[in-house]
Amino acid sequence: MEQDKNINQDPRFTTWKRHTLAGNLYFEKKQITRSIEHYEIAxxxxxxxxxxxxxxxxxxxxxxxxxxxxxxxxxxxxxxNLSENELAKAHNIINALLLNEQSDTQEEALRWGKCRAKVALLRFRQLHHNTISQNSQGQLNSSSTKQSNQSLLQRLYSSFNNNKEPL
Structure with missing residues (x-):
């Protein structure tokens, strides 16, 4: 896909990759807080x-x-519970992004991602059903999902702008 080739050359993709690799490195070194910071920036x-x-x-x-x-x-x-929450956030953010007008190509990519996010979340819940509280089971079906998704996106954008740091 042409757009995928273009994005691999984008400086933001390089930054994403750098933070992902830094998060992995800190995770291997058991520096969990630093790892979380880099994954969130990614x-x-x-x-x-x-x-x-x-x-x-x-x-x-x-x-x-x-x-x-x-x-x-x-x-x-x-x-x-935190692990499940992150998988649910991925699904919710993709849902929120689908609310915006998208090109056909972009909409297809988001729908592809939505399916994968949902499958990952359901598999996680199936594997860890004994360790997850019952309260989180209805998270995807909340009546205020649209509002909370948009709020989450705003917080993520805000946190990104406040957390720029050199590696």
Whole structure:
């Protein structure tokens, strides 16, 4: 896909990749707080990539990878509720992005990502059903999902602008 090739050359994609690799490195060194910081910045960078014109599946895959990294970190720390929350956020953010007018290509990429996010969340819930509180089961079906998704996007953009740091 042409748009995927273009995004791989974008400076934001390079920044996303740098923060992802830094998060992985800190995770390996057991520096969990630093790892979380970098994964969260990577999430913000991925959202910006998605909002670029015709960014395609590469940007959506970057978003999913970022949330999955954070979810895996929490799962490794036996924080299964936090892990589930990150997977749910990925799904919710993609839903919120689908509310915006998109090109056909971008909409297809987001729908592709939405399906993968939902499957990851359902698999996680199936594997960890004994360790997750019953309260979080209805998270995807909340009547205020649209409003909370947009609020989440605003907070992510805000946190990205406040957390720019050199590696």
């Amino acid at each position: 999430i913000c960078e991925a959202i910006i990539l998605i909002n670029m014109l015709n960014s395609g599946r590469a940007a959506v895959a970057a978003l999913l990878a970022s949330f999955h990294n954070l979810a895996e970190l929490y799962a490794q720390q036996d924080e299964h």
